[in-house]
Amino acid sequence: MNDLIDRTDTGSLRVAAPVAFVDVVKRFAGGTTALDGISLALAPGELVALLGPSGCGKTTALRVLAGLERADEGHILIDGVDVIGTPTNQRDIGMVFQSYSLFPHLTALQNVEFGLRMRRVAAPERRRRAAEALELVGLDHHGARYAHQLSGGQQQRVALARALVTRPRVLLLDEPLSALDAKVRVQLREQIRGIQTELGITTVFVTHDQEEALAVADRVAVMRAGRIEQIGTPEELYARPASAFVADFVGLSNRMPGTVVDGSVAVGAQRLPLIDPDAPSGTAVALVRPEDIVFAAEGDADARRAVVLTTSFLGSLRRTRVRLDGGIEVTVQHEVGRHLAAGEAVHVRLTGRPVAVARP
Template sequence: MTSSIPIASTIAPSLSASTGATVELIGVVKNYGTHRALNSIDFSITPGEFVALLGPSGCGKTTALRALSGLELIDGGRIVIDGDDVAGVPTNKRDIGMVFQSYSLFPHLTAIENIEFGLRMRRVSASERRGRATEALDMVGLASFAERFAHQLSGGQQQRVALARALVTRPRVLLLDEPLSALDAKVRVQLRDEIRRIQIELGITTVFVTHDQEEALAVADRVAVMREGVIEQIGTPEELYSAPSTPFVADFVGLSNRIAAELVDGRVIVHGASMALLGEPMADGPVTAFVRPENVEIVSSGVPATVVSSSFLGSLRRTQVILSDDSLLSIQHHVDLRPQQGDPVFVRLTASPVSAVRRTL
């Protein structure tokens, strides 16, 4: 089955009546034995904001989400929703909707019955349950699939049902734990855009956990990059990409060339280019600079290099070259330029600011 299903253009008034909440994590600590999974993390989310938690496996992003939901008890700090500390409040009392990587649909219930389940637990009347579930199905474009069972739906359709089930209770906060990772690439892009559209129209505060930086940068208002239980940086996608505050963020978000350079009077000097240093000031000396592929150009004269490979990526090409010192550089450029393996070329680094880390000789 495919998931190319038309999506409703507007949100039903009864669903859009929900308003987003302010969410704060203040000094939150979570330990698993001797391992500290969350190391006094702090961040706040404004009503209706979409925040992504991004990082490698084991960085603590899912633990933070589970702590916010109440599925994990914290060992220190506070979790505050609309001014109320909910750290000791059970999950079912936090007014939170959750969507997981696994669809977790009841196989013996139809799509609309799955969506109604949370309302039934809240003792909502049968007529109201059916009306709200129907609206939720229409919201995710599955109005004609109401009577189908889970095994009769594709993965993308099942995840839409799971999303509708989370939203039908009109929660103040929506938590998404890698909800797209089990889907194929095309469906992932389609569904992530639909989730963002629905979130904007509902105005619901949303936290989205992912290890896929493209997903995070594409849909989030702000992204929190996590590493070893701490938040390295939180900011807009543009801020994280163009002004990473730490070398880890520069290396993790987007692609970067790691190039040997020298720091002189606060400027990074590499292959004839002088670039401003991002982040904290450093003492002069040898450093490794993190240079984006789009900040390297193929030019008519400059640093000699030899083409190693060149790949067509649709809207751009990515070419890898090797310099005389055996340094490898990746370059992103227009598709009309088609260098071939072995071609001699010249390259130049632009003067864009870069992050750097101390280099040991």
């Protein structure tokens, strides 16, 4: 099945393409700066997720890479070649949109064939490759169906097959799962990641869903106001956020008042090491992950009294909201076997893992 993208129409071997944004600026009418000098390099075959809230510039970055928007400054490199002035249809990319954008009057097979038809690929070859692409996404028995006869997840897989069938060197995914229900979303993101890994295609995946980004990406670029706040592996972003914005956006954080002194932060009676030991001294807010707060025995020297507010069962874990003495509310992540009732008195303490801090 790797023949789907590993060879050009002339039979020569393809190599996954590196991609780079170099100081890219994009402004819209009215003075809005959507991209404020972003630079980002993707290795061949890497999947990078652009993650951030609405309006941060992630979709604009994708559209500039695709050639659907023209950058005002900077360079877009695909395999070392600046494609800023290159039309979309000559950039050797495949794109899957949030809306499936299938032609309703064509069957699934005909939809997948469409790009090959535009490239004047002969009909027998066109049908063979389209059938292979549908098989790759698990829809080899659905080729004769029209869009209205397919579920949302199946339509999105047809759109993915259509993007892959032309053997692009770069794949762009613009929030492709946001219109699907939770279970289908998880199944399809795993399938997309499996296909991307098998084919080794350089991929940019845009999403506002942090769980989705962390689950599928080799690296994640967290964007804010047209800039990249931090880029790193999912583990790096979660464990060592470079800013309070990243700590808040990637995963859950409890905001607890504290004081930074000599490379650590005092939170209540406990002192916690800092992710950034050079953080300036003074009043701060410690960003403490729910798993870094645990229930403790009453006699524990670091224990703080608390009252249970709510508790949520999440399958493999529970999250319980408690109010500490002094009125601060925090979330504790713990094992499912511990059942707590609203109003129950408990004690909690911090585990002592390094934390990020923000200014109050």
